[in-house]
Amino acid sequence: MRPHRGMPMMRWPLFRSLEYVMPPLRTRFTAIVVLLAAWFAAAGSPATASAASCDYTQTSDVFAPWQDFAAYTPFQGASFENGASGWSWGNGAKIVSGDSNDLLTSMGTHSVEVPGGGTARSPWMCVNSSTPSMRFFIRRVSGSGNLTVKGVVSSGTSKVTTLTTISGANGAWQPSPVVVFPSFLTASDTGINVQFQFTSDPGTVFHIDDVQLDPYLRR
Numbered sequence: 001m002r003p004h005r006g007m008p009m010m011r012w013p014l015f016r017s018l019e020y021v022m023p024p025l026r027t028r029f030t031a032i033v034v035l036l037a038a039w040f041a042a043a044g045s046p047a048t049a050s051a052a053s054c055d056y057t058q059t060s061d062v063f064a065p066w067q068d069f070a071a072y073t074p075f076q077g078a079s080f081e082n083g084a085s086g087w088s089w090g091n092g093a094k095i096v097s098g099d100s101n102d103l104l105t106s107m108g109t110h111s112v113e114v115p116g117g118g119t120a121r122s123p124w125m126c127v128n129s130s131t132p133s134m135r136f137f138i139r140r141v142s143g144s145g146n147l148t149v150k151g152v153v154s155s156g157t158s159k160v161t162t163l164t165t166i167s168g169a170n171g172a173w174q175p176s177p178v179v180v181f182p183s184f185l186t187a188s189d190t191g192i193n194v195q196f197q198f199t200s201d202p203g204t205v206f207h208i209d210d211v212q213l214d215p216y217l218r219r
Protein backbone atom coordinates (compact mmCIF):
# COMPACT_ATOMS: atom_id res chain seq x y z
CA MET A 1 0.00 0.00 0.00
CA ARG A 2 1.49 3.31 -1.06
CA PRO A 3 1.62 6.23 1.43
CA HIS A 4 -0.25 9.42 0.48
CA ARG A 5 1.56 12.41 1.93
CA GLY A 6 -0.64 15.41 2.63
CA MET A 7 -3.82 13.52 1.88
CA PRO A 8 -5.29 12.43 5.22
CA MET A 9 -8.69 11.96 3.60
CA MET A 10 -7.31 8.84 1.95
CA ARG A 11 -7.52 7.10 5.32
CA TRP A 12 -11.29 6.88 4.88
CA PRO A 13 -12.37 3.50 3.44
CA LEU A 14 -14.25 5.09 0.51
CA PHE A 15 -11.17 6.95 -0.65
CA ARG A 16 -8.88 4.01 0.00
CA SER A 17 -10.99 1.93 -2.38
CA LEU A 18 -10.83 4.69 -5.00
CA GLU A 19 -7.06 4.64 -5.17
CA TYR A 20 -7.07 1.10 -6.57
CA VAL A 21 -9.42 1.85 -9.44
CA MET A 22 -8.36 5.41 -10.40
CA PRO A 23 -4.59 5.67 -10.82
CA PRO A 24 -3.92 9.31 -11.93
CA LEU A 25 -4.04 11.77 -9.02
CA ARG A 26 -6.03 14.39 -10.96
CA THR A 27 -8.56 11.76 -11.99
CA ARG A 28 -8.98 10.68 -8.38
CA PHE A 29 -9.75 14.21 -7.23
CA THR A 30 -12.17 14.66 -10.11
CA ALA A 31 -13.95 11.48 -9.12
CA ILE A 32 -14.20 12.61 -5.50
CA VAL A 33 -15.70 15.92 -6.53
CA VAL A 34 -18.22 14.12 -8.73
CA LEU A 35 -19.12 11.75 -5.90
CA LEU A 36 -19.61 14.61 -3.45
CA ALA A 37 -21.74 16.52 -5.97
CA ALA A 38 -23.93 13.45 -6.46
CA TRP A 39 -24.25 13.03 -2.70
CA PHE A 40 -25.39 16.64 -2.23
CA ALA A 41 -27.86 16.28 -5.10
CA ALA A 42 -29.30 13.12 -3.55
CA ALA A 43 -29.60 14.85 -0.19
CA GLY A 44 -32.01 17.42 -1.63
CA SER A 45 -31.83 21.16 -2.00
CA PRO A 46 -30.97 23.01 1.22
CA ALA A 47 -32.78 26.05 -0.20
CA THR A 48 -36.17 24.43 0.42
CA ALA A 49 -38.07 26.77 2.77
CA SER A 50 -38.92 25.27 6.12
CA ALA A 51 -42.43 25.77 7.44
CA ALA A 52 -43.00 27.83 10.54
CA SER A 53 -43.67 25.66 13.56
CA CYS A 54 -47.15 25.35 15.08
CA ASP A 55 -45.56 24.29 18.38
CA TYR A 56 -46.51 27.34 20.44
CA THR A 57 -45.43 27.13 24.06
CA GLN A 58 -45.38 30.75 25.28
CA THR A 59 -48.96 31.53 26.21
CA SER A 60 -50.91 33.77 28.55
CA ASP A 61 -54.51 34.90 28.98
CA VAL A 62 -53.81 38.49 27.95
CA PHE A 63 -57.47 39.19 27.22
CA ALA A 64 -58.78 37.83 30.55
CA PRO A 65 -59.79 41.33 31.76
CA TRP A 66 -62.29 41.27 28.88
CA GLN A 67 -63.69 37.86 29.86
CA ASP A 68 -61.69 36.09 27.14
CA PHE A 69 -59.80 33.42 29.06
CA ALA A 70 -58.19 31.74 26.06
CA ALA A 71 -54.43 31.26 26.20
CA TYR A 72 -52.81 33.40 23.52
CA THR A 73 -49.30 33.40 22.14
CA PRO A 74 -47.74 36.62 20.81
CA PHE A 75 -46.93 37.00 17.15
CA GLN A 76 -43.18 37.31 16.57
CA GLY A 77 -42.09 40.91 17.16
CA ALA A 78 -45.66 42.03 17.78
CA SER A 79 -45.08 44.14 20.86
CA PHE A 80 -43.09 46.42 18.51
CA GLU A 81 -40.74 47.37 21.37
CA ASN A 82 -37.46 46.12 19.88
CA GLY A 83 -38.07 46.59 16.20
CA ALA A 84 -40.53 44.17 14.68
CA SER A 85 -38.69 41.10 13.51
CA GLY A 86 -40.39 39.52 10.52
CA TRP A 87 -42.87 42.37 10.00
CA SER A 88 -42.91 44.54 6.91
CA TRP A 89 -44.62 47.76 6.01
CA GLY A 90 -46.46 49.16 3.02
CA ASN A 91 -47.53 52.70 2.12
CA GLY A 92 -46.37 54.43 5.28
CA ALA A 93 -47.18 51.88 8.00
CA LYS A 94 -44.51 52.17 10.69
CA ILE A 95 -43.61 51.80 14.36
CA VAL A 96 -44.58 54.85 16.43
CA SER A 97 -44.54 55.96 20.06
CA GLY A 98 -47.55 55.03 22.14
CA ASP A 99 -48.51 51.66 23.50
CA SER A 100 -51.46 49.59 24.64
CA ASN A 101 -49.61 48.71 27.82
CA ASP A 102 -51.99 50.51 30.13
CA LEU A 103 -54.34 47.63 29.30
CA LEU A 104 -51.69 44.98 30.01
CA THR A 105 -49.24 44.14 32.74
CA SER A 106 -46.29 44.20 30.33
CA MET A 107 -44.53 47.51 29.80
CA GLY A 108 -44.11 49.04 26.40
CA THR A 109 -43.77 52.34 24.60
CA HIS A 110 -44.40 51.53 20.94
CA SER A 111 -47.08 50.31 18.57
CA VAL A 112 -47.69 50.35 14.82
CA GLU A 113 -49.39 53.11 12.89
CA VAL A 114 -51.36 52.03 9.85
CA PRO A 115 -52.19 55.18 7.88
CA GLY A 116 -54.88 55.44 5.21
CA GLY A 117 -54.03 52.93 2.48
CA GLY A 118 -51.10 51.62 4.53
CA THR A 119 -50.51 47.97 5.36
CA ALA A 120 -48.67 46.20 8.19
CA ARG A 121 -47.72 42.64 7.24
CA SER A 122 -47.01 40.06 9.94
CA PRO A 123 -44.33 37.37 9.82
CA TRP A 124 -45.44 34.06 8.33
CA MET A 125 -47.25 32.19 11.07
CA CYS A 126 -48.06 28.51 11.34
CA VAL A 127 -51.80 28.00 11.49
CA ASN A 128 -53.54 24.64 11.81
CA SER A 129 -56.60 22.87 13.16
CA SER A 130 -55.72 23.91 16.72
CA THR A 131 -55.33 27.66 16.03
CA PRO A 132 -58.86 28.98 15.59
CA SER A 133 -58.37 32.72 15.92
CA MET A 134 -56.25 35.79 16.57
CA ARG A 135 -56.76 39.03 18.49
CA PHE A 136 -54.89 42.27 19.04
CA PHE A 137 -55.21 45.77 20.48
CA ILE A 138 -56.41 48.66 18.37
CA ARG A 139 -57.27 52.32 18.56
CA ARG A 140 -58.58 54.72 15.96
CA VAL A 141 -56.37 57.78 15.55
CA SER A 142 -58.37 59.61 12.87
CA GLY A 143 -60.95 59.10 10.16
CA SER A 144 -64.10 57.00 10.08
CA GLY A 145 -63.05 54.14 7.80
CA ASN A 146 -62.29 50.51 8.59
CA LEU A 147 -59.28 48.38 9.40
CA THR A 148 -59.28 45.27 7.23
CA VAL A 149 -57.42 42.11 8.33
CA LYS A 150 -56.49 39.75 5.54
CA GLY A 151 -54.81 36.35 5.53
CA VAL A 152 -52.35 35.31 2.82
CA VAL A 153 -51.75 31.58 2.42
CA SER A 154 -48.33 30.65 1.07
CA SER A 155 -48.92 27.04 0.09
CA GLY A 156 -49.87 26.32 -3.49
CA THR A 157 -51.19 29.30 -5.37
CA SER A 158 -51.01 32.32 -3.07
CA LYS A 159 -54.48 32.97 -1.72
CA VAL A 160 -55.63 36.17 -0.03
CA THR A 161 -58.82 36.33 1.96
CA THR A 162 -60.41 39.00 4.13
CA LEU A 163 -60.70 37.69 7.68
CA THR A 164 -62.53 40.63 9.19
CA THR A 165 -63.29 44.32 8.79
CA ILE A 166 -63.19 46.36 11.98
CA SER A 167 -65.27 49.50 11.98
CA GLY A 168 -66.07 50.27 15.59
CA ALA A 169 -62.82 51.20 17.31
CA ASN A 170 -62.57 54.61 18.94
CA GLY A 171 -59.62 56.72 20.09
CA ALA A 172 -58.85 54.67 23.22
CA TRP A 173 -56.84 51.45 23.16
CA GLN A 174 -59.16 48.46 23.23
CA PRO A 175 -59.09 44.75 22.38
CA SER A 176 -60.08 43.99 18.81
CA PRO A 177 -62.93 41.60 18.18
CA VAL A 178 -61.77 37.97 18.11
CA VAL A 179 -60.78 37.32 14.50
CA VAL A 180 -62.06 33.79 13.85
CA PHE A 181 -60.32 32.01 11.00
CA PRO A 182 -62.30 30.54 8.10
CA SER A 183 -62.30 26.74 7.86
CA PHE A 184 -59.78 26.55 5.02
CA LEU A 185 -57.17 28.20 7.25
CA THR A 186 -57.67 25.60 9.98
CA ALA A 187 -58.11 22.48 7.85
CA SER A 188 -54.54 21.25 8.26
CA ASP A 189 -53.55 19.17 11.27
CA THR A 190 -49.88 19.86 10.64
CA GLY A 191 -49.99 23.51 9.63
CA ILE A 192 -49.83 26.00 6.80
CA ASN A 193 -47.97 29.30 6.67
CA VAL A 194 -50.16 32.39 6.81
CA GLN A 195 -49.24 36.08 6.71
CA PHE A 196 -51.68 38.53 8.25
CA GLN A 197 -52.14 41.97 6.74
CA PHE A 198 -53.68 44.98 8.46
CA THR A 199 -54.85 47.76 6.11
CA SER A 200 -56.54 51.07 6.93
CA ASP A 201 -59.14 52.58 4.63
CA PRO A 202 -58.09 55.81 2.85
CA GLY A 203 -58.40 58.81 5.15
CA THR A 204 -58.32 56.68 8.30
CA VAL A 205 -55.42 55.98 10.68
CA PHE A 206 -55.30 53.09 13.16
CA HIS A 207 -52.72 52.01 15.71
CA ILE A 208 -52.34 48.32 16.54
CA ASP A 209 -50.24 46.55 19.18
CA ASP A 210 -49.69 43.16 20.84
CA VAL A 211 -50.99 40.90 18.09
CA GLN A 212 -51.80 37.47 19.54
CA LEU A 213 -52.62 34.03 18.13
CA ASP A 214 -54.85 31.59 19.96
CA PRO A 215 -52.94 28.29 19.70
CA TYR A 216 -55.55 26.08 21.35
CA LEU A 217 -58.86 25.13 19.87
CA ARG A 218 -61.63 26.26 22.16
CA ARG A 219 -63.91 23.52 23.41
Ligand SMILES: [Ca+2]
Binding pocket: 078, 079, 080, 081, 099, 100, 108, 109, 110, 111, 209, 210
Ligand atom coordinates in the same frame (compact mmCIF):
# COMPACT_ATOMS: atom_id res chain seq x y z
CA1 LIG B 1 -46.06 47.73 22.27
